[in-house]
Amino acid sequence: MPSGSPILEMARRAAEQRAQGRHIVDLTLGEPDFAPPDHVIAAAREAAGRVLGYNPANGLPELRRAVLHAHERDRGLEYTDAEVAVGCGAKQVIFNAFFATLWPGDEVIVPAPYWASYPDMVRPCGGLPVVVDCPAESGFRLTAHALQAAITARTRWVVLNAPGNPSGATYSHEELAVLAEVLRPHPAVTILSDEIYAHIRYGDQEYVSLAQIAPDLRERILLVDGVSKAYAMTGWRVGWGLGPSDLVRRITAVQTQNCTQTAAVSQLAAVAALEGTQEVLAQRRAVYRRRRDAALAILRQSRHLDTVAPDGAFYLFPRLATGDDLAVADALLEAGCATVPGSAFGAPGHLRLSFATGITTLEAGCRTVVDVLNKAAS
Ligand SMILES: Cc1ncc(COP(=O)(O)O)c(C=O)c1O
Structure with missing residues (x-):
């Protein structure tokens, strides 16, 4: 039997906390936060009738x-x-x-x-x-x-x-x-x-x-x-x-x-x-790049993380200087930021943060990560 997706499990826990009225920044899901291009929606509408x-x-x-x-x-x-x-x-x-x-x-x-x-x-x-x-x-x-x-x-x-x-x-x-x-x-x-x-x-x-x-x-x-x-x-x-x-x-x-x-x-x-037009690909790439750079600028302020700049996709995968990724992900959720522990990807000691989310949310989430790690180390 396949085990359930650990990513969806973290997203579920984040949603559960939200339902209880807590404010949670969700950096778990690898899902673009854009809508499909308009011509795609129009084609679907037309297709639905035939x-x-x-x-x-x-x-x-x-x-x-x-x-x-x-x-x-x-x-x-x-x-x-x-x-x-x-x-x-x-x-x-x-x-x-x-x-x-x-x-x-x-x-x-x-x-x-x-x-x-x-x-x-x-x-x-x-x-x-x-x-x-x-x-x-x-x-x-x-x-x-x-x-x-x-x-x-x-x-x-x-x-x-x-x-x-x-x-x-x-x-x-x-x-x-x-x-x-x-x-x-x-x-x-x-x-x-x-x-x-x-x-x-x-x-x-x-x-x-x-x-x-x-x-x-x-x-x-x-x-x-x-x-x-x-x-x-x-x-x-x-x-x-x-x-x-x-x-x-x-x-x-x-x-x-x-x-x-x-x-x-x-x-x-x-x-x-x-x-259809492929312009949307370059436009969105530019948005993702800005987010990646904004998130990196915050995460790299922490001595407790080592973050390689990703060449593609929309995830950051910082390595924790110390600590168990499962426990850190739990502590982060407690502090209001949902991430996925690296163990879910066969790489314990890391965290995955998705930047397929708005820049304000993303920056708030990254600041929480840095704050929680600083507090844990002090
Ligand atoms: C590496 C990788 N391959 C495949 C998929 C699945 O893509 P699809 O939505 O086309 O099934 C994902 C989705 O997260 C992915 O990260």
Whole structure:
């Protein structure tokens, strides 16, 4: 059984305290606080009047076309229709992929800190998460050496998530090329490249995807993305995977027997997001960057925290100089700020603060973090 999401558990505790009348600054959820663009809402309204029945499990043809076009436009990657799997969010595509391919005892390499769902999805599919520690000293990135050491004859998948949740870390062209070098001699290993935060980046470097750098590994890469984060459409539940047609067929077979398809109205809204103006991406990136910098300026005033500036996504992942992250998160909630302890991401001794929230709220939350840690140390 997967354990419940620790992130949702913290958010639930925050909501419970609010319901009791307490003022709580909630920095738990990885959910953009923007609305989807207006043209997306308009497309959904229009679709609601006409797409009423069941549709193909693997997505409407117009969405599949839009996904292919967007990946060619944004990443220079060309895939065919048979290489796209559409699901209820990136999460379902990942789950379906694990469910379709894992046998008892198969190993899945999960670099930590990780999105809490990876191990929780691997286990009920019969797999064994092999957690590889990627500390702040390595920029929270998987190194060639650590990857090499973790691969065994039972390795079936390696998870790569960049920009990463919770670390925000991205990989350079060279770093990905070195990882590809390690993966090349292991044909049984498939790579899950979770690129759900690809559009939320702060550096000047152009985005690079493993599939671009190692075209010879294309048949072993499942690139996962969706509209949730980039277009602020978390609740619409549209995500996709791009990869070898055989894997896509297996993912679709699982999809047909769980929820059949994601809602057609959402799919047509996602088409509008992908095909409409992309200006919103740069505008929101600028807003996130301002928030990131404002939060960093406060957190870095504390001697009790070490905070790496994230390259992407919308989380800060400071390391605590001392103290147990679970106890600190509890103390912070007590003081009115909800965060998620790093243990939820396989990285005890850290806290995750989401900056997908208004700047005033964010600054108030960060000040509480600094104050609570200062008091605890005095
Ligand atoms: C790394 C990562 N992958 C996937 C997802 C899920 O995205 P979706 O809403 O498309 O299921 C999330 C959501 O938090 C995430 O952080």
